[in-house]
């Protein structure tokens with residue numbers, strides 16, 4: 188029996204919140220360093236439209252790496268999976284999300300998966316359109332459709348802050364360009380990528396996206412298919428194998444829910460066939476995952492037997 192009430196969630200948030208004292212907010216993107224490490228919020232969105240939540244649920248945060256699942260879904264729809272997987276692989280790396288190590292030793296230099304930065308940059312490169320504005324608009328339109336909210340936008344300050352400091356991502360792009368995996372101008376791609384990562388929402392919105400993935404791409408309230416079930420399936424599989432960076436194995440064993448995290452402290456969960464989860468807790472563990480967010484998911488998974496394995 189899944190968690191049924193906001194009161195139950197409030198108790199779990201209270202318990203998990205202690206962990207926020209042991210994490211650190213990401214500051215390699217200077218704007219993210221301004222987050223309050225003690226924030227913690229969670230929402231669960233059920234297919235029948237019910238939503239339960241607890242914590243500072245109105246706080247907005249940027250998607251960061253969570254956006255990688257959404258851009259992947261868009262590109263799979265726009266280009267088809269053979270085209271996409273010719274350019275990015277399907278294997279977990281066991282390395283940190285921003286590592287360049289495996290790129291250098293792989294031949295060809297194709298990134299191992301779309302959830303590490305190198306792979307996500309290749310995915311963003313594949314978003315169709317002639318200008319950054321047009322391509323970003325396509326992505327934003329898709330995100331707005333997933334949530335059912337036309338007001339979703341991005342945080343310019345966070346995008347600019349990352350664009351100005353993203354030298355490691357620049358290095359990854361130049362490496363990929365040298366190996367002809369990407370062709371476009373590096374600054375243009377980084378402009379689009381940093382805007383993608385800066386798309387902003389609250390945990391209720393994120394839970395709603397998780398619910399659409401959980402329901403194989405259909406909005407159960409309207410019956411409208413937002414993405415093909417095969418695309419939702421591929422995305423959820425990546426969430427299991429690579430969604431929590433190099434903590435994905437431990438996460439699969441301890442929690443067993445397809446999930447994707449971001450360095451802003453967001454985590455999106457998609458419990459197959461059941462519901463979506465949105466979490467925001469900006470204090471991170473050493474691998475870059477929300478420390479209290481993981482604890483919260485661990486409590487939820489154990490208490491309500493949510494592991495899919």
Ligand code: GLN
Nearest residue numbers: 251252284304384449450
């Ligand atoms: N925008 C961030 C980056 O590229 C996303 C990383 C993350 O959330 N792990 O560094």
